[in-house]
Amino acid sequence: NAGVTQTPKFRVLKTGQSMTLLCAQDMNHEYMYWYRQDPGMGLRLIHYSVGEGTTAKGEVPDGYNVSRLKKQNFLLGLESAAPSQTSVYFCASSSYGDTQYFGPGTRLTVL
Amino acid sequence: AQSVTQLDSQVPVFEEAPVELRCNYSSSVSVYLFWYVQYPNQGLQLLLKYLSGSTLVKGINGFEAEFNKSQTSFHLRKPSVHISDTAEYFCAVRLFGNEKLTFGTGTRLTIIP
Numbered sequence: 001n002a003g004v005t006q007t008p009k010f011r012v013l014k015t016g017q018s019m020t021l022l023c024a025q026d027m028n029h030e031y032m033y034w035y036r037q038d039p040g041m042g043l044r045l046i047h048y049s050v051g052e053g054t055t056a057k058g059e060v061p062d063g064y065n066v067s068r069l070k071k072q073n074f075l076l077g078l079e080s081a082a083p084s085q086t087s088v089y090f091c092a093s094s095s096y097g098d099t100q101y102f103g104p105g106t107r108l109t110v111l
Numbered sequence: 112a113q114s115v116t117q118l119d120s121q122v123p124v125f126e127e128a129p130v131e132l133r134c135n136y137s138s139s140v141s142v143y144l145f146w147y148v149q150y151p152n153q154g155l156q157l158l159l160k161y162l163s164g165s166t167l168v169k170g171i172n173g174f175e176a177e178f179n180k181s182q183t184s185f186h187l188r189k190p191s192v193h194i195s196d197t198a199e200y201f202c203a204v205r206l207f208g209n210e211k212l213t214f215g216t217g218t219r220l221t222i223i224p
Contacts, residue, residue, distance in 0.1 A: 040120065040217075041216060042216040042217050043155075048210075048211065050210070097210075099145075099157050099160065101157075102155040104154045105153075
């Protein structure tokens with residue numbers, strides 16, 4: 001039982017490049033979330049999903065897109081990376097009314 | 112909209128001393144409350160949560176928190192800290208009927224040997 005896993009762990013991009021972050025969970029959770037963590041700002045919700053095939057915007061969605069084609073996977077895409085997107089990205093999953101379980105994070109640097 | 116305030120961004124404490132990390136929230140409706148811990152270069156791990164019932168909640172690693180509705184607070188306490196408690200601690204709130212968490216900005220706990 002791996003819980004929540006994230007791929008890759010580290011990535012360096014140049015401004016304007018694109019990339020996709022993958023989150024996978026093996027707990028059969030309905031809900032999945034993407035957060036970004038910046039110093040002094042805590043975690044802020046980017047996008048979330050309440051089930052396969054559904055996505056919704058969180059607090060800071062601009063510049064990101066997501067997809068949930070399979071229940072166990074939640075992808076976060078950056079179409080044209082900007083230095084302001086340098087951050088640590090966390091994925092989480094949960095069942096309805098239950099605790100959110102977090103992945104280990106992806107450290108992204110945009111030059 | 113709900114919000115969470117962690118007034119102390121950094122708290123240094125001597126080893127074996129007690130500690131209290133403060134958390135206040137703002138919400139017009141009832142909430143659930145959580146404390147998460149983040150050890151260096153790791154993800155977040157649940158310490159404890161308040162959903163209902165007793166206002167004193169016990170969590171892992173000897174931590175506890177008390178929900179005070181009148182003061183809209185959920186302070187985290189530990190009677191005697193250890194070096195291994197060095198981490199960042201996040202308070203979070205979730206509204207009834209809503210699955211989204213709103214996090215505070217975090218408190219970095221540093222244990223002084």
